[in-house]
Amino acid sequence: MKRQAIVAANWKMNGNLALIENMVSGLKGFTPSANVDVVVCPSFPYLAAFSAQMQQAPLNEHIHLGSQNVSEHNKGAYTGEVSTEMLKDVTTKYVIVGHSERRSIYKETSTQVAHKVNTVLAAGLKPILCIGESEAERIAEQTQTVLASQLQPVLDEVGIEKFAEIIIAYEPVWAIGTGKTASPEMAQETHQFIREFLAQQSADVANKVPLLYGGSVNATNCNELFAQTDIDGGLIGGASLKVDEFKVICSAAKGT
Numbered sequence: 001m002k003r004q005a006i007v008a009a010n011w012k013m014n015g016n017l018a019l020i021e022n023m024v025s026g027l028k029g030f031t032p033s034a035n036v037d038v039v040v041c042p043s044f045p046y047l048a049a050f051s052a053q054m055q056q057a058p059l060n061e062h063i064h065l066g067s068q069n070v071s072e073h074n075k076g077a078y079t080g081e082v083s084t085e086m087l088k089d090v091t092t093k094y095v096i097v098g099h100s101e102r103r104s105i106y107k108e109t110s111t112q113v114a115h116k117v118n119t120v121l122a123a124g125l126k127p128i129l130c131i132g133e134s135e136a137e138r139i140a141e142q143t144q145t146v147l148a149s150q151l152q153p154v155l156d157e158v159g160i161e162k163f164a165e166i167i168i169a170y171e172p173v174w175a176i177g178t179g180k181t182a183s184p185e186m187a188q189e190t191h192q193f194i195r196e197f198l199a200q201q202s203a204d205v206a207n208k209v210p211l212l213y214g215g216s217v218n219a220t221n222c223n224e225l226f227a228q229t230d231i232d233g234g235l236i237g238g239a240s241l242k243v244d245e246f247k248v249i250c251s252a253a254k255g256t
């Protein structure tokens with residue numbers, strides 16, 4: 001069965017207009033491999049500029065714009081929040097939901113994350129649902145329990161069939177921004193667990209869901225990680241701020 005691969009750049013609260021220009025000119029003429037989508041997720045204020053520049057360039061049709069967060073509400077008195085319709089206005093296609101920094105710093109619960117996934121799907125956008133265990137949880141051998149507890153509220157809210165439109169990013173919290181990547185074997189083992197967890201409800205859907213790995217992915221380790229059976233690309237933080245390195249990582253991804 002064919003499965004989409006995705007490499008997404010999560011710029012977090014980094015970057016500026018100059019980096020947008022660099023990224024767009026760096027990606028001009030770049031063609032992702034067959035069945036690979038490339039997604040760039042800058043901060044909210046830069047989405048419109050990125051959108052305009054990528055259309056003007058123009059960039060390959062498999063290069064898309066994503067946001068790092070979204071409100072679970074559609075509109076109204078939610079000062080400081082951004083809705084799916086606003087994201088669509090600026091041609092955003094993907095939305096990162098439930099990144100571990102949102103969960104730990106901004107106390108987003110798995111229930112709220114599930115609401116956000118639902119809102120994103122209802123708007124016809126693609127959620128990149130982030131899940132992952134902390135170092136203490138890994139040491140206590142609770143990884144699978146934690147991942148299941150992060151996935152279950154989403155399953156309960158949207159149902160397994162909708163997972164065919166969801167991308168999951170497995171990001172061990174201890175590997176994010178630390179330079180400590182999970183070994184390819186450890187990452188594969190965890191990805192396999194995630195796919196099997198979904199397969200309990202539908203083997204067909206589980207086979208379709210792109211499972212991205214995130215956490216200190218760089219140009220050196222991406223080939224080995226992306227070569228694993230259940231790793232369908234990556235969510236890239238630090239290394240995605242360097243345009244040339246990001247392109248190397250994108251080139252390493254292969255759709256199956």
Ligand code: PGA
Nearest residue numbers: 176177215216236237238
């Ligand atoms: P990193 O971040 O690549 O800098 O570890 C990944 C992420 O948090 O999405």
